[in-house]
Amino acid sequence: MPFTLIEERQVPEIDSLVRLYRHDATGARLLSVINTDENKSFGISFRTPPSRSDGVAHILEHSVLCGSKKYPVKEPFVELMKGSLNTFLNAFTYPDKTVYPVASTNMKDFYNLIDVYMDAVLAPRITEDTFRQEGWHYEVDAETGALTRKGVVFNEMKGAYSDPEDMHDDLCRRSLFPDTAYGLDSGGDPAVIPKLDYAAFKAFHETYYHPSNSFIYFYGDDDPAERLAIIDRWLEPYARIAVDSLPAIQAPFAEPRSSTSAYEGDEPKAWTAVNWALAPHGDQKASLGFAILSHILTGTPAAPLRKALIDSGLGEDLAGFGLEDSLRVGAWSVGLKGVHPDKVAEVEALILSELAKLADEGISPDTVEASINTMEFALREKNTGRFPRGLAVMLEALNEWLYDENPIDALGFGAALEAIKKEALGGGVYFERLIRKWLLDNPHRSTVTLLPEPEAGARREAAEKAELEAIRAAMSADELAAIAAAAERLKALQETPDSPEALATIPSLSLGDLPKESLRIPREEGSLGAATLLFHDLPTSSIIYLDLAFPLDGLREELLPYVGLLGRALLETGAGEMDYVAMSQEMGKHTGGIGATNLLVTKWGGGAAAASFIVRGKALVRKADKLLGLLNAILSDARLDNQERFRQIILEEKAQAEAALIPAGHRLVNLRLLSRLNRADWMSERINGLEQLFFLRGLAARVDADWPGVLADLEAARAAVVDVSRAIVNVTLDRKDFDALRPAMERFVESLPRRSEGMAEAGKAQNAGKAHAPAMELLTAPSQVNFVGAAYPLAAAGARPSGAFLVAKKYLDTTFLWEKVRVQGGAYGGFSSYDLNSGTFAFLSYRDPNLEKTWDTFAEAAGYLKNLAIGDEELTRAIIGTIGAVDGYLLPDAKGFTSLVHFLTGYTQETRQAIRDQILAAKAADFRALGEAIAAAKPLAISGALASRQRVEALPASIKEGAIVTPVL
Numbered sequence: 022m023p024f025t026l027i028e029e030r031q032v033p034e035i036d037s038l039v040r041l042y043r044h045d046a047t048g049a050r051l052l053s054v055i056n057t058d059e060n061k062s063f064g065i066s067f068r069t070p071p072s073r074s075d076g077v078a079h080i081l082e083h084s085v086l087c088g089s090k091k092y093p094v095k096e097p098f099v100e101l102m103k104g105s106l107n108t109f110l111n112a113f114t115y116p117d118k119t120v121y122p123v124a125s126t127n128m129k130d131f132y133n134l135i136d137v138y139m140d141a142v143l144a145p146r147i148t149e150d151t152f153r154q155e156g157w158h159y160e161v162d163a164e165t166g167a168l169t170r171k172g173v174v175f176n177e178m179k180g181a182y183s184d185p186e187d188m189h190d191d192l193c194r195r196s197l198f199p200d201t202a203y204g205l206d207s208g209g210d211p212a213v214i215p216k217l218d219y220a221a222f223k224a225f226h227e228t229y230y231h232p233s234n235s236f237i238y239f240y241g242d243d244d245p246a247e248r249l250a251i252i253d254r255w256l257e258p259y260a261r262i263a264v265d266s267l268p269a270i271q272a273p274f275a276e277p278r279s280s281t282s283a284y285e286g287d288e289p290k291a292w293t294a295v296n297w298a299l300a301p302h303g304d305q306k307a308s309l310g311f312a313i314l315s316h317i318l319t320g321t322p323a324a325p326l327r328k329a330l331i332d333s334g335l336g337e338d339l340a341g342f343g344l345e346d347s348l349r350v351g352a353w354s355v356g357l358k359g360v361h362p363d364k365v366a367e368v369e370a371l372i373l374s375e376l377a378k379l380a381d382e383g384i385s386p387d388t389v390e391a392s393i394n395t396m397e398f399a400l401r402e403k404n405t406g407r408f409p410r411g412l413a414v415m416l417e418a419l420n421e422w423l424y425d426e427n428p429i430d431a432l433g434f435g436a437a438l439e440a441i442k443k444e445a446l447g448g449g450v451y452f453e454r455l456i457r458k459w460l461l462d463n464p465h466r467s468t469v470t471l472l473p474e475p476e477a478g479a480r481r482e483a484a485e486k487a488e489l490e491a492i493r494a495a496m497s498a499d500e501l502a503a504i505a506a507a508a509e510r511l512k513a514l515q516e517t518p519d520s521p522e523a524l525a526t527i528p529s530l531s532l533g534d535l536p537k538e539s540l541r542i543p544r545e546e547g548s549l550g551a552a553t554l555l556f557h558d559l560p561t562s563s564i565i566y567l568d569l570a571f572p573l574d575g576l577r578e579e580l581l582p583y584v585g586l587l588g589r590a591l592l593e594t595g596a597g598e599m600d601y602v603a604m605s606q607e608m609g610k611h612t613g614g615i616g617a618t619n620l621l622v623t624k625w626g627g628g629a630a631a632a633s634f635i636v637r638g639k640a641l642v643r644k645a646d647k648l649l650g651l652l653n654a655i656l657s658d659a660r661l662d663n664q665e666r667f668r669q670i671i672l673e674e675k676a677q678a679e680a681a682l683i684p685a686g687h688r689l690v691n692l693r694l695l696s697r698l699n700r701a702d703w704m705s706e707r708i709n710g711l712e713q714l715f716f717l718r719g720l721a722a723r724v725d726a727d728w729p730g731v732l733a734d735l736e737a738a739r740a741a742v743v744d745v746s747r748a749i750v751n752v753t754l755d756r757k758d759f760d761a762l763r764p765a766m767e768r769f770v771e772s773l774p775r776r777s778e779g780m781a782e783a784g785k786a787q788n789a790g791k792a793h794a795p796a797m798e799l800l801t802a803p804s805q806v807n808f809v810g811a812a813y814p815l816a817a818a819g820a821r822p823s824g825a826f827l828v829a830k831k832y833l834d835t836t837f838l839w840e841k842v843r844v845q846g847g848a849y850g851g852f853s854s855y856d857l858n859s860g861t862f863a864f865l866s867y868r869d870p871n872l873e874k875t876w877d878t879f880a881e882a883a884g885y886l887k888n889l890a891i892g893d894e895e896l897t898r899a900i901i902g903t904i905g906a907v908d909g910y911l912l913p914d915a916k917g918f919t920s921l922v923h924f925l926t927g928y929t930q931e932t933r934q935a936i937r938d939q940i941l942a943a944k945a946a947d948f949r950a951l952g953e954a955i956a957a958a959k960p961l962a963i964s965g966a967l968a969s970r971q972r973v974e975a976l977p978a979s980i981k982e983g984a985i986v987t988p989v990l
Contacts, residue, residue, distance in 0.1 A: 023253045024051065032433045035403070035414055037240075039429050042249070047232035048261045052418055052428055053248055054240040054411065060108055060910045061131045061241030062411025064122035065142055068236075068266035068423060069114075069229045070202035075217035076209020077225045079114040080156035080174045082121075085226070086112065087151045089137075090144035092526050094519040096839070097137050100527040103835045104898030106130045106535075106905040109409050116194070116207045116348060117268045118423055120416075124409040126910055128243060132251070133528035139255045142230055149219045150511050154844060156222065157214050158511065159504045161493075168493040168504075170215060171870065177849040178209045179805040180868035185284035186358065186680040189292040189471045190342040193354045196280055196467040197298045198271040203348055211805075212485075232256045234264040236422055240411030267425065268349050270301060271465075279468040285481075285803035286473035286990075293365040294341035294356025295372050298465040301350050303426045306437040309396075311351060311459075313441065314452050315344040316392040317384060319355055322593045323605035325388065326355065329375040331669050335368055336360040337676035347416070349424045353460075359676050365470050373461070380456040389445055389452060391609025393438075398613040398641075400434055402564060404912060478803050478969065515844050524894070532897060532941065535904050539933040540911075542920040549763075550770035551746045555924060557753040557917040563642045564613065565762065566914040568751035568921055569652070570620070573632040573704070575776075576741045582716040583738040584634055585708040588617025589670045590735060591636075594663040596654035601666060604654070611647035613639040615655070621705040623859035625927040627816050630701035633749075633925060634742050639914070642758045649769040656743050656773055661735050668724050675717040682714075682989055686808030686967040687867045689989075691854070693798060694812035694965050699859040711800070711989060745773035749924070753917025797984035799976075800967040806848075807968040809866040809875040816860020818958035823857075824939030825947035829886060830855045830862075831906065832899040832948065837885045841878045842866050848875070853882075857936065858926060862955060872966055872976065883959070886952030891945050903940050 024042040032039050037056040044051065069078040086098035094100055101110055109124040121142055123134040157172035181187050191206060198204045206213075232255075239248045284292075300307050318326040319339060327339060336357030345352040357368050405413045414432060422428035444451035460466075474480075493501070545556045573584060592615060595601040608615050615638040624631045636656065640648035661667070682689060689711060696706035706712050724731050750770060752759060816822070834852045842851025848869035855862050864879040891899075911919060923929070966973075973986060 022249070024249050028427070028429060030429050030433070032429065034400070034433055034435055039432065040245070041427075041429060044232065044253070044256055046261065047256050047259045049232040049235045049237060049252070049256055050422065051237040051249070051252060052239070052422065053245055054238070054414060055245050056240070056242065058241045058411060059126045060124055060409050060411060061126065061128070061243050062109070062122065062124040062239070062409050062415060063131070063135050063138070064120055064238040064412065064415050065138065066118050066120040066236040066238070066419060066423070067142070067229050067234050068117060068264075068268070069119045069207075069225075070117050070266060070268045071205050071207050072202070073216070074206040074210040074213040076156070076174055076178060076206070076214045077217055077222055078119055079208045080152065080217070080222065081147070081226055082112045082114045082119050083155040083174060084147050084151045085141045085145035085230070087155065088146040089140040090146070091140040092137055093146065094523045094527060097141060097527060099835050099839055100524065100898070101134065101137060102902060103832065103895075104527075104529045104901045105134065106530065106901065106908065107134055108910040109412060110134065114207055116203050118419065120419070122412045122415065124412060127530070127534065129534060130530055131243065133530075135251060136528060143232070143255065145226070147223065147226060150514055152219050152222050153507070153511055154515070156217065158507065160508045161501055161505050168489045170489070171847040172214075173843060173847060173849060174209055175211060175214050176806055176847050176870050177868050178214065179211045180683070180849065181208060182211055183804040183806060184683045185286065185292060185471055186340070187684060188282075188284060189294065189340060189358075189469065190354075192280070192282055192471070193294050193296045193342055193467070193469045194345060194352060196278065196469050197296055197352055197465070198348075198350070201269045201271050203268065203271070229264065229266060231262055231264060232259045233262045234266050236419065238415045238418070240414055270350055271298065273298070274465040276464050277466045277468065279470070281470045281472060283474040283477045284471050285475070285478035287475050288473060289361050290358070290473055291360045291362045291365050292340045292356070292358045292471040293360055293368050294354050294469055295369050296341065296352060296354040296467045296469065297460055297463055299351035299353060299459055302421050302424045305430050305434065306440055308346060308351065308420075309434055309437045310441055310451070310455055311353065312344060312346070313392050313396050314455050315353060316396055317388055317452060319343070320392060320395070321605045321609065323602040325379060325384065326372070326375050328602070329371060330355075330357055330368070331673070333371055335364050335371065337672040346420055358680070359672070362472050369468050376456055376460050380453050380461060383450065384452055385606070386446075386448070387603075387606040387610070391606045393442060393445065394611070395609045395614070397438060400438070402613060404914065406912070406915065407909060409910065410912075478805070479971070481805075482971075512845065515840060529898055530901050532900065535901060535941065536908070537941065539930065539937045540908060541930065542916045544920045544924070549750050550767050551775060552748045552750045552770050555749060555751045555921060556759060557751075557920055558756045558759070559753055559913040559916060561754055561913050563758060564639055565642055565645050565648065565758065566639050566753040566917055567637070567648065567652075568918060569636045569656075570633040570749040570751060570921060570925065571635070571742045571744060572747055573634060573742060575744070575747070576738065580734060580738045580741065581704060581707045582713055583735055584619060584742070585713045585716075586670060586674060586735075587634060587738055587742065588636070589674070590661055590667060591655050591659040591739070592617060593670060594666050595660040597658040599654070601663070604651070607647070608651055611640065611644045612651065613641075615648075615651060619705075619708055620922060620925065621701050621708065622922070622926055623699055623701045623856065625858055625929075625932060627858065627860055628700070630699075630704055631925045632701065632704055642754070642762065645762050646765060649765060653769060653772050659739070661739065662732055664724065664728050664732075667731075667735070668721070671717055671721050671724060675714065675721060678714040678717065679990065682802055682967075683804050686802075686804065687810070687850075687865045690800065690808050690810040690965050690967050691812075691863055691865055693800070694810050694963055695859075695861055695863060697795070697963055698812055698814045698817070698861050701859065711987075714989070740774075740776065743774050744776045745770055746775040748773070749921065751917060751921040753914055795983075795985050796963055797980070798963075798965040799973045799981070799984055799986045800965065801970040801973050801986060801988045802967060802990040804967065804969055806868040806870060807866070807872050807875075807966055807972065809869050809872060809966045810863060811876060811879040811962060811964040812861060812863040813955050813958040813962045814860065815862050815954045815958050817961055818954065820860060820954035820957070822860060823947065823950075824936035825943040826855055826951045826954070827857070827907070828899045828903045828940055828943040829948040829951040831903045832891070832895070833882060833886065835902070837882060838864070838878070842869065842875055846871050846874060846878070851875070851878075858928070862958070872968060872972065873980065876964055883952045883955040886948050887956065889945070889948050889952070891948060896943065896945065900940060900943055904937075907937065907940065
């Protein structure tokens with residue numbers, strides 16, 4: 022066999038047999054995780070430490086997916102997006118590695134994905150035009166003659182550098198390791214990216230993308246022998262080489278360091294954090310100990326260090342990156358944002374003082390027990406949501422494997438956890454010793470502060486403009502002509518479609534490989550006391566997943582914004598005899614977590630909103646009584662009159678909403694637009710969107726000026742929402758455990774608050790209406806890039822919902838919008854959304870250098886679809902890709918929650934099957950029909966964007982006329 026088995030071990034924590042191999046000829050490492058999980062995962066990773074902040078690893082990650090020897094199309098990645106049943110398909114650049122992961126539940130599809138990705142990383146085309154498109158290039162404006170820079174990664178990182186929170190976290194990490202690869206920006210600094218040339222880019226691939234530097238991973242129920250055979254065929258042409266890629270370890274600091282940088286901002290709000298370098302990888306007990314300690318200190322609102330920081334009033338919310346365990350040396354970071362610049366020194370002093378107090382006086386045993394239980398529950402449950410569990414396991418393994426430690430040790434946490442329990446519980450001082458050794462007595466720390474500077478953005482733009490003008494002035498006429506010619510060549514290449522022969526190389530499934538029936542989730546409907554019961558008989562490993570859904574249609578409209586705070590107010594103010602610290606400890610000790618969310622979607626058939634406030638909890642079945650008792654206390658006796666705690670919640674929520682504005686600019690624009698087209702999104706805008714932020718800003722002042730009025734509103738919102746007689750109890754659990762728990766659950770339901778029918782009807786009568794729709798709204802914030810949107814109410818223009826429209830949308834995203842907005846326009850992303858329930862169709866771009874050009878592209882989409890002559894193979898790919906999106910892999914708790922959403926929206930099994938049938942039967946005529954529907958809705962369409970104030974002011978008067986301009990930061 023061409024592989025040598027280094028170790029084989031059964032790992033009960035992930036219910037898997039794990040084999041670690043080395044490929045004899047190349048030295049490639051391979052980890053084979055064998056189990057019964059149908060959601061199969063694969064990944065190939067390379068150590069890729071940068072030597073400067075030019076983004077070479079990041080640009081290469083984009084570029085290798087732009088065509089390869091075996092698959093000579095422009096974007097094999099996009100072709101897979103069109104026609105795969107993948108449950109995950111992407112790539113990641115880290116500070117020291119680049120990871121190419123895929124996952125699928127379909128065996129044939131899984132092998133197809135592996136084949137394309139292996140060829141992409143080992144034999145990419147990476148031409149100079151690819152480098153220019155994905156990295157950066159010059160262009161000369163035809164009208165002004167000005168020199169500009171374009172490129173997908175260049176614009177992506179401009180967006181990253183517009184986000185002060187992301188910028189601060191990155192500076193904190195880098196400050197600890199200034200003399201190593203970790204002191205650089207692997208994503209790329211926009212000021213340094215232009216220093217990268219094609220030769221260095223090509224050399225980076227030749228150096229690091231070799232099997233001898235690779236880490237190959239399999240997980241799931243596929244054939245373990247076939248895994249080795251597949252990889253050996255790929256590695257056969259290669260011989261072992263020496264690759265110097267292990268990141269260096271930073272020499273320890275002799276004394277703490279500090280640094281200050283600036284971000285664009287008008288308000289006196291600073292970010293500041295204290296950061297520590299921890300131990301290198303290799304000690305599983307230490308790694309797990311740091312993870313638990315991080316949770317003890319800051320993991321909940323009641324955590325002692327977090328509480329001390331928030332109670333101080335020095336800032337609005339936590340800052341710092343928390344625990345970083347994916348570097349060769351671990352790191353931890355904590356601080357505050359929203360700090361007055363004159364107060365930043367007090368934050369560091371408070372952190373060190375509180376840590377010393379905890380080390381000297383001890384941590385509450387209840388806090389320690391709660392955090393250990395919370396971490397153990399998460400480790401054993403391994404609930405990764407939509408992210409494939411196998412890929413989460415891969416990333417855990419890489420945390421050790423990448424640094425030549427044993428990856429299997431990283432997956433078996435049981436022994437380390439038991440050792441920590443033995444030392445920490447029952448009066449031990451294990452975590453106090455960690456605080457003393459690694460935080461208080463450790464001089465390898467830094468304090469990084471980010472201060473506001475109103476002209477930072479203008480200064481940066483002026484410097485870039487001056488640099489480009491100087492570069493242009495130094496260029497000869499021939500050089501400028503060469504730039505123009507290269508730009509034309511790139512544009513022609515981007516606009517030239519792949520040949521049918523090239524496209525035929527991309528492996529694909531057939532329609533016969535697709536399941537014809539829509540997923541059936543078991544659901545039994547009944548009653549549980551006064552509430553409606555939905556029960557899902559699913560294997561959950563003796564964990565009860567419990568959702569309590571309360572409709573919002575009895576809530577007065579002016580109280581709607583309070584729903585955005587209601588979950589935290591109920592969960593984080595204490596209840597009955599317990600203050601919120603004791604409540605948090607009880608939840609940590611006895612449950613897997615209790616949280617709250619809001620469901621705000623349009624019901625099937627359009628118009629009405631399915632709006633619910635949902636409390637979600639989970640626990641081991643043997644602790645279900647504790648879960649029910651805590652839920653009872655939260656819903657019946659929450660201490661909403663805790664003014665100081667409620668003020669803190671408001672400030673944290675406001676700070677988090679402001680921090681999310683630029684990184685999530687596309688979502689902000691999308692919700693803002695859709696809120697003017699349908700009731701559910703109008704409500705969501707007030708609970709989750711920009712209107713919620715405006716509400717929070719006002720409430721932050723009102724909570725002191727009119728606390729009795731605020732409390733009355735909050736109590737009224739709770740009374741209107743928490744009504745068990747109108748609630749739905751959604752239970753996901755196997756039948757045997759549910760039958761045993763049912764009597765206790767009936768008693769629990771009967772103990773919950775209820776309102777009279779008259780109160781409910783009074784609330785309903787006042788809950789109506791939605792806002793007028795302006796044709797254009799421009800949101801302004803200090804961002805180097807734009808987020809552009811347009812929304813079309815197809816249903817209002819007469820279009821009926823159609824599954825076939827989803828197929829056309831999928832194709833539009835992966836052809837026209839990808840090519841026009843991303844490839845040619847230089848934005849990081851361009852895509853659309855189609856809501857079958859509301860009948861709204863939206864276009865969006867992400868980290869986009871353009872405004873008018875992107876709006877024009879959106880306007881051209883209808884004509885593109887109307888005139889499209891799609892071939893049978895492309896149509897089949899689009900159908901397969903759409904089914905892949907519809908059939909996203911769900912863990913048991915997600916299945917139960919999805920079924921609850923179907924129930925609340927009236928999206929029946931019969932309707933879902935009808936939509937699936939329409940998807941499977943989609944024809945070219947349906948693409949044209951979507952184009953016609955978008956065109957018909959154009960008179961009712963609205964547009965918007967998030968951009969800098971300067972960029973908005975520079976728009977032509979014809980665009981700004983009649984537009985609403987709304988400053989958000």
